[in-house]
Amino acid sequence: MTGYLSIEIKRMLRGPRFIIFAIVLPVGLYLMECMLYKNQVIPHSNGITYSAWLMCSLAAYSAFTSSMHTSARVAHERSIGWHRQLRLTPLLPRNYLLSKIVVSMIVALPGPLFVALAGATLQDVHLSVAGWLQITLGIWIAALPCAVLGLVIGLYVAVEQQQMYLQGLVLLFGFLGGLLLPTTGFPGWLTAVVKTLPSYWLADIGHGALLHGTRTIVAALVLAGWTVVLSGAVILNSRREAARA
Helix, strand or coil, X not given: CHHHHHHHHHHHHHCHXXXXXXXXXXXXXXXXXXXXXXXXXXXXXXXXEHHHHHHHHHHHHXXXXXXXXXXXXXXXXXXXXXXXXXXXXXXXXXXXXXXXXXXXXXXXXXXHHHHHHHHHHHCCCCCXXXXXXXXXXXXXXXXXXXXXXXXXXXXXXXXXXXXXXXXXXXXXXXXXXXXXXXXXXXXXXXHHHHCCCHHXXXXXXXXXXXXXXXXXXXXXXXXXXXXXXXXXXXXXXXXXXXXXX
């Protein structure tokens, strides 16, 4: 598994798509949104600026999209028969799927780091060391269910329809989930709907560094629940594939 994992990591990190979608796009979106809100303070937030809030949201957006799109590439491998060919090698199916998750998580790490760097150097955001760790490493670890979600899409959705599903989820989770827009102006009923989405709680991991509350624990529990449910879907598909072989 180690050799296969090394090949997968090198293949993903060398591609221009990694630089563009994992780093350039989220940092660019963050800086553009900061230009829109300038140095405004969020109403009733005890002095939290939009630039700090959006930094957390776009860091989560980067981790979410990078991890989900990377693991969803398994659909292409299934379409060309690579998935079946691997069954003839010593690589176990569970190790193959696990390697996809590991690669997705590695690809998801640089985005939050660069968004946080942009916030600190270009938008004058100040946090404690613990706060910076929560926004970067905390969000990165919390993106695990997003990687598993991409794997579910790759296993259950045909490659021809994959982009439609991925873009639909990016729009749904990005705009309604609070990754691309602040949810502070949402009506109560829409806020209740938003709180069912994993993207809301992923961003909340970062926002916890600004709010200094206990919601981070709630966010971690919700994301852990999503990970368990989505992992169950992956295991179910793996067992069905094994039964057909």
